[in-house]
Amino acid sequence: MNLLLSSALGVSVSVSGRAPQAPGAQGEVDQEVVFQGDLQLQYEVLRYQWVATAVIIAALTVVSVILGWWLAGRVLRPIHSVTSTARRLSLSNLHERIAMQGPDDELKELADTFDDMLDRLERSTDAQRRFAANASHELKTPLALDRALLQVAFGELPEELLEARDELLASNSRQHRLIDGLLMLAAAEHTLTNAEPVDLADLARRVLCEYPGATVDLSPALTSGDPVLVERLIANLVENAEKYNDQRRFIAVRTGTGDGGAVVTVENTGQEIAHEVVPSLFEPFRRLTGDRTESVSGAGLGLSIVAAITRVHGGTIDAVPRTGGGLAVTVRLPDRGSA
The missing domain is CATH 1.20.58 (Methane Monooxygenase Hydroxylase; Chain G, domain 1)
Known part of the structure; x- marks a missing residue:
């Protein structure tokens, strides 16, 4: 123009x-x-x-x-x-829904379809959890009965049968620990319903009563969560450090705060661990030695339970091989204000 x-x-x-x-x-x-x-x-x-x-x-x-x-x-x-709802969802909050209000357009149809998918996923997840919990409970009763029968019936045996009796009792104990681990794993992956203020230092002191030789540095580390599950988390870390230790028998437990959260770190000596192997240690039924059936020292669920409890509390977990052998595992949970 x-x-x-x-x-x-x-x-x-x-x-x-x-x-x-x-x-x-x-x-x-x-x-x-x-x-x-x-x-x-x-x-x-x-x-x-x-x-x-x-x-x-x-x-x-x-x-x-x-x-x-x-x-x-x-x-x-x-x-x-x-998008924000999809990003926020995990196994601990599948109950959340978008519940979009407004005209029946394409966007509302998309949101309603997403809510329907969440309904089906929540029902399927709940059914799996109930099955695992019910199956574990049903299996514990006959195991306890078998152990009692073994102890009563084989109380006095000839020398040549004592080894077979001990093997049967050890196998029974391992199966019992496996069932307990499955129960704990099912409970840890559930929605966190019992959250209250807890101090990681207090829970660590309670666990370390059974490990008098451990090196400790326990500073207050306040967070919010289920005290039973958080104590189980620390106990599993210490038990794992004790189980896979070597002749040096070094275990160190530290608690404190850092990066806006409550931190607990458990270190131990042991065999050399490759960096690429560390992530697999937190999978169910995985052991450092690689066997799944022969070891009677554990069920291979200890660190996977730690990972599940950390996840349900909104925390993070980091494991690093130590120089000279062993592992250092650090769990960081949100502080009391943000938990």
């Missing part, structure tokens, strides 16, 4: 410059003065027009950006709600 105006003004000035004037020198001077005035007027008009255009374009740009941001926010707000 400015270019058209510039062209029109140029034609007008050109025509004005060629207009007939009075003959003589004075007429030529007057014509030149008029022509220069027209050129100046053309320049002023065009300059004003370009400045006005730039100001209008800038204002429209700002208004369009603000209006676009507002409209995009209104349109994308339901998508943000779906």
Whole structure:
């Protein structure tokens, strides 16, 4: 538009410059003065027009950006709600739903479909947990009965049968620990319903009563959670450190605060551990030695229970091989204010 105006003004000035004037020198001077005035007027008009255009374009740009941001926010707000809910979900809060309100458009249909999927997933997860808990309870009774029968019936045996009796009792004990571990694992992966203030230092002192040779540095470490599960977490870490120790028998337990959370660290000496092996130690039924059936020292659930309890409390776990052998496991739980 400015270019058209510039062209029109140029034609007008050109025509004005060629207009007939009075003959003589004075007429030529007057014509030149008029022509220069027209050129100046053309320049002023065009300059004003370009400045006005730039100001209008800038204002429209700002208004369009603000209006676009507002409209995009209104349109994308339901998508943000779906995304934040999906990011926040875990096994401990599958009960949450989007429950979007508004017209029956595509976005509400997407949110309702997501809620339906969460319903099915929650029912399936609850059914699996109930099955694991019920199966574990049902198995503990016959195991206890078998152990009692073994102890009573085989109380006095010939020397050649004592080894077989001891093997049977050891196998029974291992199966009992396995069932207890499955029960604890099922409970640890449930929604946290019993949260109260706890001090990791107090729970560690209670656990360490059975390990008088451990090196301790227990500073207050306040958090919120289930005291039974958190104590089990520390006990499993210490038991694992004791079980896989070597002749040095070094165990160190530290509690304190750091990075906005309550921290407990358990270190032990032992065999050399490769960095790539460490993540697999937190999987169920995984042991450092690699066997799944021959060891009667444990069920291979200790560290997986630690990981499950840490997860349900919203914490993090970090394990690092120690120089010279052994492992250092650090669990960080949210402080009392954010837990």
